[in-house]
Amino acid sequence: MRNMVLLANALEYMECHIGDEIRTEDIAAACYCSKSTLEKLFRFVNGISVHDYLVRRRMMKAARMLKEVPALSVLEIALCYGYSTNESFTRAFRNVWNCNPSEFRTGGRFSELYPRLLTPMMKGDDQMKGRKRVDISELYDLFVTRRDCWFVCCDTRSLTSINAISRKAGDLALLETMRRMCDAAGEEDVVFRIGGDEFVLLTDSKAREYAERIAQSLRSHEGECFEYEGMQIALGLRVGVTQFAGEKIKYDELFAELHKVLQEAR
Numbered sequence: 201m202r203n204m205v206l207l208a209n210a211l212e213y214m215e216c217h218i219g220d221e222i223r224t225e226d227i228a229a230a231c232y233c234s235k236s237t238l239e240k241l242f243r244f245v246n247g248i249s250v251h252d253y254l255v256r257r258r259m260m261k262a263a264r265m266l267k268e269v270p271a272l273s274v275l276e277i278a279l280c281y282g283y284s285t286n287e288s289f290t291r292a293f294r295n296v297w298n299c300n301p302s303e304f305r306t307g308g309r310f311s312e313l314y315p316r317l318l319t320p321m322m323k324g325d326d327q328m329k330g331r332k333r334v335d336i337s338e339l340y341d342l343f344v345t346r347r348d349c350w351f352v353c354c355d356t357r358s359l360t361s362i363n364a365i366s367r368k369a370g371d372l373a374l375l376e377t378m379r380r381m382c383d384a385a386g387e388e389d390v391v392f393r394i395g396g397d398e399f400v401l402l403t404d405s406k407a408r409e410y411a412e413r414i415a416q417s418l419r420s421h422e423g424e425c426f427e428y429e430g431m432q433i434a435l436g437l438r439v440g441v442t443q444f445a446g447e448k449i450k451y452d453e454l455f456a457e458l459h460k461v462l463q464e465a466r
Contacts, residue, residue, distance in 0.1 A: 204319045206231055206241065207241065207245060207319045208319045210227050210230075211317055211318075211319070213227050213231065214227060214253070214257065215316060218254075218258060218261060218281065219281050219282055221282045222254075223251075224238065224251055245319075246317055247396070253317070256314040257314055258281040258292070259297065260312070260313060261281065262277050262278070262280070262281050263293075264310055265280065266305040267305065267309075268310075270305070274286055274289070274302060274305075275289075289301065296313075297375070298371075298372060309382050309385075309391075311378050311381075311382060311391040312336075312392040312393050313374065313375070315334040315335055315336065316334060317334055317335070336451075337451055343402070343449050343454060346402060346404060347444075349405055349443070350403045350405060350406070350408060350410065350411035350442070351400055351401065351403070351411070351442050351444070351461070352384075352400070352401040352403065352411050352418070352440075353398070353439070353440045353441070353461045353462050354380075354381055355398050355437065356374065356399075356435070356436075356437060357435070358436070362433060362435075365431070368428065369431075372426055372428055373433070374393075376435050377397070377399055377437060378399060381399055381418065384417040385403075385414065386403065386404065386414075389401055394458055394459070400458055401414065408443070411441040415439045415440070415441050422436050438462065438465040440461040440466070442457060442458070
């Protein structure tokens with residue numbers, strides 16, 4: 201339990217200081233622990249370093265701002281997230297999104313690729329490395345508005361094997377998963393991430409046939425490759441559709457239902 205509180209405090213501190221110049225040792229000090237203790241625990245539970253997670257969260261927020269606040273220049277957005285030059289910001293952004301900020305701004309749609317992590321709802325240190333949970337509560341109002349609409353759920357196949365090639369290859373696999381879903385989505389559909397390699401597309405349709413067409417479109421790209429350092433890496437997706445059936449939409453119940461669909465998907 202103490203470790204879970206420590207993780208929760210670290211995640212909260214990072215969100216509150218997302219635009220400040222903070223280091224891992226600053227986060228550890230705020231949580232009253234050593235840098236090595238925090239880093240070891242964070243990497244064990246989340247499979248990523250504190251620094252890399254912080255950079256990904258900053259770049260996700262920066263990406264949203266690039267799309268939603270076109271009046272701001274790239275440098276102004278960079279300054280919001282602790283980068284003093286276009287060059288340093290662009291390097292960090294390209295490492296996460298595989299394109300420059302200006303290309304992202306004029307390109308496709310924004311999706312929640314790196315949402316905020318939540319601590320596992322488990323007890324005991326030996327059980328902590330369970331399913332990665334993320335915060336999708338910002339979408340709650342949309343879930344309520346689209347109460348009877350359909351979800352299309354996707355799970356990236358063999359991500360562990362791709363990560364074994366390199367962490368960057370794994371990141372590109374997630375980007376490719378998200379790209380395929382965005383390409384298949386309608387104009388009003390919303391794509392977001394609900395776990396380590398799990399994504400959901402919330403449609404704006406109450407027709408199952410619409411969701412099934414999207415699912416079939418995604419399956420039609422099974423085994424197509426993306427490129428990493430001259431290598432062609434095949435990528436497959438498990439895909440399922442669902443319509444939330446509860447009398448009242450509750451965050452935890454919806455989250456569990458979406459993961460259940462992914463477990464049963466083909």
